[in-house]
Amino acid sequence: MSQTERHLQVKQAILRSARPLIGARGFSAVGLSQILEAAAIPKGSFYHYFSSKEHFGEALLEMYIEEYLQHTEALFRREEGNGYAKMLTYCQWWQETHVNGQIGNKCLIVKLAAEVCDLSERMRAILEVGTSEVIKRLEAVISEGQKDGSITQATSAFVLAATMYQMWLGATLMMKMTHTSQPFDVALSATQSLLQRS
Template sequence: MKVAEKHRAARQHILKAAWPLVGQRGFSAVGISQILEVAGIPKGSFYHYFESKEAFGEELLRIYVEEYVEKLDDILFKSEGNAADRIARYYRFWRDTQLDGQVGDKCLIVKLAAEVSDLSERMRSILEMGTATVIERLGKLIGTGQKEGSVGSPMEPDILAASVYQLWLGTTLMMKITHSSLPFDQAWLATKRLLEI
């Protein structure tokens, strides 16, 4: 294996190891030593793989967003049924990952948004691009749904998409507070009514 490849692989390994830790305790609260311990990599090596902890955080978010958008595209554009069906599938995916998923699978955006936005401008802007992408994809699908008739609401697709996404974000936050699935179920009823699906 080439050196550059090993280097890249080690980076990925550290990032993946950090994922569940950061997902549970946040970015600042998790120390580099803990991450490297879990990853099985000596502490002193960190700064050979990342320039700083912040650069590390940026990379973590970048990869998270990238993989998330990939999964999202699969659900929204490469699955069966009409637009309404696909949106429902996205909702179920979101709900399931929050309720049953492993700690490492839970939404890093919800976990980190409040913390990171006031901490690092660069990390904030990665989140900004990520959320904009998700809303854009969702808006596109909602537009399709309106044309084909599976989405009844006549509101601007972008507004609907942003609102639905924000509703789900807030719902996830609420679920962190209440440890209950009720917020999800209520949000879904509201989503259906809002989109008229």
């Protein structure tokens, strides 16, 4: 293994070990000492991989978004149904992740967006680009569904994708307040109506 590969491997190990902590508590509430403890590394080693905590946060978001997009694409490839069925599978995965998933492994976009967008322009930009990429994936599947006839709503695929994604982000925030899956039930019903004309 080359030195560059080793450097990347250790950097990713630090990010992965600290992600559940950030996912559970937020970015500002977790201090550098807690990140070091979770990663089991000395302070000097941290600065070998990240120039600052903010740089660490940027790398964490970039890694999370990349993995999220990979998972989304794999989910759509596995689903053999039409465009509508693929969108419902995506919604089901979203709901299962937040209702049944471990606290620290839930969506970092939902967890950190309001917090870090006020702290760091770079982190805000990473989130903006990342969510735009998610919406592009959804737009492509909705367009596919419109072509195969399973999505009967004639509104532009982009508008449908953006509306749906924003609705599910809102439902996730509501679920954090209500501690019930009811906001997701509402979002699923609204998604079905949004994609298929009655």
